[in-house]
Amino acid sequence: MALKELFVKDVQELEGDGFLFESLQNLVKWGRSNSLWPVTFGLACCAIEMMAATNARNDMARFGSEVFRASPRQADVMIVAGRLSKKMAPVMRRVYEQMPDPKWVISMGACASSGGMFNNYAIVQNVDSVVPVDIYVPGCPPRPEALIYAVQQLQKKVRGEAFDERGTALPMVEGWSRT
Amino acid sequence: MSSRLPPAPTRADDRIPRLGDFETRHMRINVGPQHPSTHGVLRLVVDLDGERIVRLKPYVGYLHTGFEKTMENRTYQQGITYSNRMDYVNGFGHDLAYILAVEKLIGARVPERAQRVRVILTELNRIASHLVFFGTTLLDMGALTPFFYTMRERETLQDIFEAVTGVRMNYGYYRAGGLYRDVPDGFDQAVRAFGASFPRYLEQYDTLFMENDILIARTKGVAVLSRQQAIDYCLTGPSMRASGVALDFRKAQPYSGYEDYDFDVPVFEQGDIFARLMVRRVEMAESLRIVEQALDRLEPGPIIDPDRRVSLPPRRELETSMEAVIFHFKLVTEGFHPPRGEVYVPTESARGELGYYLVSDGGSMPYRVKVRAPSLANLQSLEVSSLGGLFADMVINIASFDPVLGDVDK
Amino acid sequence: MPTPLKEGAAALEALGGTRGEFLDMISVTLPKAALIDGLKALREAGLEMLTDIHGMDYLTYPGHHGKRFAVIYNVHDVAATSRLFVRVELDDGESLPTSTGLWPGAAFLERETFDMIGVEFDGHPDLRKILTPEDLDGHPHRKDFPLGETPTLFNEGRFLDPATFRAGLTGRDEGLTGWKGGTRHGTVATQPTLIDPMMARSLKREAERQEGEGEE
Numbered sequence: 001m002a003l004k005e006l007f008v009k010d011v012q013e014l015e016g017d018g019f020l021f022e023s024l025q026n027l028v029k030w031g032r033s034n035s036l037w038p039v040t041f042g043l044a045c046c047a048i049e050m051m052a053a054t055n056a057r058n059d060m061a062r063f064g065s066e067v068f069r070a071s072p073r074q075a076d077v078m079i080v081a082g083r084l085s086k087k088m089a090p091v092m093r094r095v096y097e098q099m100p101d102p103k104w105v106i107s108m109g110a111c112a113s114s115g116g117m118f119n120n121y122a123i124v125q126n127v128d129s130v131v132p133v134d135i136y137v138p139g140c141p142p143r144p145e146a147l148i149y150a151v152q153q154l155q156k157k158v159r160g161e162a163f164d165e166r167g168t169a170l171p172m173v174e175g176w177s178r179t
Numbered sequence: 180m181s182s183r184l185p186p187a188p189t190r191a192d193d194r195i196p197r198l199g200d201f202e203t204r205h206m207r208i209n210v211g212p213q214h215p216s217t218h219g220v221l222r223l224v225v226d227l228d229g230e231r232i233v234r235l236k237p238y239v240g241y242l243h244t245g246f247e248k249t250m251e252n253r254t255y256q257q258g259i260t261y262s263n264r265m266d267y268v269n270g271f272g273h274d275l276a277y278i279l280a281v282e283k284l285i286g287a288r289v290p291e292r293a294q295r296v297r298v299i300l301t302e303l304n305r306i307a308s309h310l311v312f313f314g315t316t317l318l319d320m321g322a323l324t325p326f327f328y329t330m331r332e333r334e335t336l337q338d339i340f341e342a343v344t345g346v347r348m349n350y351g352y353y354r355a356g357g358l359y360r361d362v363p364d365g366f367d368q369a370v371r372a373f374g375a376s377f378p379r380y381l382e383q384y385d386t387l388f389m390e391n392d393i394l395i396a397r398t399k400g401v402a403v404l405s406r407q408q409a410i411d412y413c414l415t416g417p418s419m420r421a422s423g424v425a426l427d428f429r430k431a432q433p434y435s436g437y438e439d440y441d442f443d444v445p446v447f448e449q450g451d452i453f454a455r456l457m458v459r460r461v462e463m464a465e466s467l468r469i470v471e472q473a474l475d476r477l478e479p480g481p482i483i484d485p486d487r488r489v490s491l492p493p494r495r496e497l498e499t500s501m502e503a504v505i506f507h508f509k510l511v512t513e514g515f516h517p518p519r520g521e522v523y524v525p526t527e528s529a530r531g532e533l534g535y536y537l538v539s540d541g542g543s544m545p546y547r548v549k550v551r552a553p554s555l556a557n558l559q560s561l562e563v564s565s566l567g568g569l570f571a572d573m574v575i576n577i578a579s580f581d582p583v584l585g586d587v588d589k
Numbered sequence: 590m591p592t593p594l595k596e597g598a599a600a601l602e603a604l605g606g607t608r609g610e611f612l613d614m615i616s617v618t619l620p621k622a623a624l625i626d627g628l629k630a631l632r633e634a635g636l637e638m639l640t641d642i643h644g645m646d647y648l649t650y651p652g653h654h655g656k657r658f659a660v661i662y663n664v665h666d667v668a669a670t671s672r673l674f675v676r677v678e679l680d681d682g683e684s685l686p687t688s689t690g691l692w693p694g695a696a697f698l699e700r701e702t703f704d705m706i707g708v709e710f711d712g713h714p715d716l717r718k719i720l721t722p723e724d725l726d727g728h729p730h731r732k733d734f735p736l737g738e739t740p741t742l743f744n745e746g747r748f749l750d751p752a753t754f755r756a757g758l759t760g761r762d763e764g765l766t767g768w769k770g771g772t773r774h775g776t777v778a779t780q781p782t783l784i785d786p787m788m789a790r791s792l793k794r795e796a797e798r799q800e801g802e803g804e805e
Contacts, residue, residue, distance in 0.1 A: 045267035055330035087722035121737030413694030431669035
């Protein structure tokens with residue numbers, strides 16, 4: 001019996017904290033965070049600044065977002081750039097559900113984060129009510145540098161180095177436990 | 180087409196179907212709102228016969244924001260924050276159209292320096308808008324590199340706009356009666372430096388894409404829109420001028436001092452995609468001419484109408500004059516009250532005829548704001564020009580009409 | 590000298606229109622039955638470009654005694670020297686004949702007027718909503734359709750109803766917000782004064798104490 005317990009404890013050690021799995025996890029963290037491919041979800045003015053973040057001056061490709069995949073099946077992160085109207089909300093949910101896990105969402109701009117200056121019948125007041133948002137970027141529109149900073153913060157979150165506002169560490173995203 | 184074929188075999192029929200027995204139907208494809216080449220959230224339902232388009236219906240409204248109703252609940256001064264977010268690529272164009280309507284309604288007189296600065300900024304914005312047009316149109320054609328070239332020039336322009344207004348995009352710089360504040364020192368040098376370097380870049384664009392054999396083969400003779408069709412389908416702007424209708428509101432009904440400047444308006448007769456590209460290419464050079472002429476004539480002077488019913492008093496006056504404080508308070512909290520009436524001022528935006536139909540009931544907020552946005556009317560020409568063409572050509576046809584979905588959906 | 594504007598306006602007045610003018614903009618109000626003939630006459634007179642069709646709801650316009658809606662057609666000639674506004678006045682439930690026979694490009698413009706104001710166009714090939722979502726009932730630009738503002742909730746527990754706030758600033762009445770929310774905890778703020786949480790708590794204690802004294 002004591003032998004069995006010892007055996008179970010060894011397996012747990014190997015699964016949790018062993019050297020091999022630790023470096024595998026590091027590899028996964030490095031790979032995921034440095035190759036975040038966004039899906040093209042530009043809606044309005046913020047889309048132009050998102051395009052400006054990919055141009056030669058503020059090159060977002062050097063941070064890993066080399067290509068904006070048109071197909072959500074090949075993308076990791078959805079940058080909601082622009083005001084989300086209530087007619088577009090089901091479409092956005094569908095695109096989000098088509099993305100494979102692990103996936104993240106950056107809500108870019110004031111309109112996506114809170115409805116912005118449009119507090120009316122047509123605009124969804126916070127994109128978080130449709131998809132779970134990881135990073136909010138304020139601005140109307142946010143500068144391309146702000147978007148790049150947001151992508152860098154998301155990379156920290158992907159690697160498990162992020163903290164919430166109370167100071168507790170946010171876990172690294174496993175991918176399959178989020179709705 | 181299916182009526183010429185023999186009827187399809189029914190289930191009771193045991194015959195092995197032969198080639199002539201098949202019934203063909205048109206394939207209905209949804210080019211959904213999320214698509215890399217629809218220039219925003221435009222949805223098209225396309226019926227295809229093989230690769231040829233037989234029916235094309237645009238579905239819009241995926242970016243409907245309720246601008247007009249929201250602007251009816253904001254004062255006239257606050258409306259300037261909304262107008263540039265409609266057509267976000269040509270923000271100064273919408274700002275100018277809105278503020279001209281407000282000024283006509285309240286009867287404000289704009290000083291000359293403010294008018295010249297407005298013309299400079301609006302024309303630079305037209306160049307910036309056409310640069311985005313070229314970048315995205317060529318991206319749709321599969322040319323990835325020119326996007327980076329045109330965006331490089333646009334960054335220079337956005338630096339100028341940022342120095343003047345404080346933001347790269349979505350400016351709220353115009354006020355009823357003039358401008359928010361004067362242009363900074365170095366504006367003249369910055370714009371002249373841009374003007375000196377831009378013709379070289381225009382030549383670069385010519386060799387890079389405008390004289391490119393692939394572009395010419397893909398766009399010449401494709402998606403032709405005749406002159407009568409352009410008039411019937413309420414098309415305006417550069418796309419209309421590419422079909423032979425010589426109308427530019429800067430020449431026909433000049434506003435903001437455009438009658439002082441010497442510039443040409445390109446008009447082409449062919450009506451194909453290449454003509455629509457050429458119109459915008461020539462317009463960029465003509466806009467630069469206007470900018471340089473306006474810069475030459477820029478004299479120091481006041482930048483806003485001193486009428487206190489309309490514009491805020493300068494800050495140093497607030498320290499000494501009680502009336503100035505009262506005017507400031509009333510204008511900021513309540514806003515000015517134009518007389519009752521309805522105005523419409525047509526302007527030429529980068530996309531077509533743009534005008535704000537403002538209705539005032541004497542209060543501080545407009546009673547009704549109707550934006551005559553060019554892109555919604557321009558989208559109707561999409562169907563008639565794409566019919567019978569290939570699906571791949573439809574993609575660049577959409578791009579050639581330059582719709583901005585914020586402008587379509589308001 | 591006959592310009593397209595003069596000819597067109599004269600033709601419309603012959604059909605029963607009344608002319609109006611404001612700040613060098615000419616408008617002619619036509620009876621509904623004369624609309625299509627009037628537009629055809631305008632096309633023949635040279636005003637062959639249709640710019641815009643839009644609707645107006647005069648429900649809360651102060652001093653308006655006519656019919657509730659007006660549909661305005663904005664036409665001009667190719668040289669843009671003449672511009673004419675053709676107005677038709679309607680009540681709720683009345684419909685207009687479509688002008689897509691004259692200008693196929695009126696299709697989207699009439700659909701937008703239908704969507705926003707609710708005026709139907711007889712004979713339109715495809716009259717359905719164009720801008721608003723399919724599940725939105727009502728016509729947003731009517732004056733009895735609320736703007737739909739949601740209140741803003743602050744961290745200290747007070748919430749701001751935007752229409753009341755604006756009414757406090759401008760002195761106008763609130764209008765419709767369309768917010769049918771339930772009770773919220775906190776105090777409704779109508780002025781933009783910022784009360785810090787300690788002040789808010791002490792004010793609340795004061796009020797409760799006074800209430801307690803009042804009961805006694």
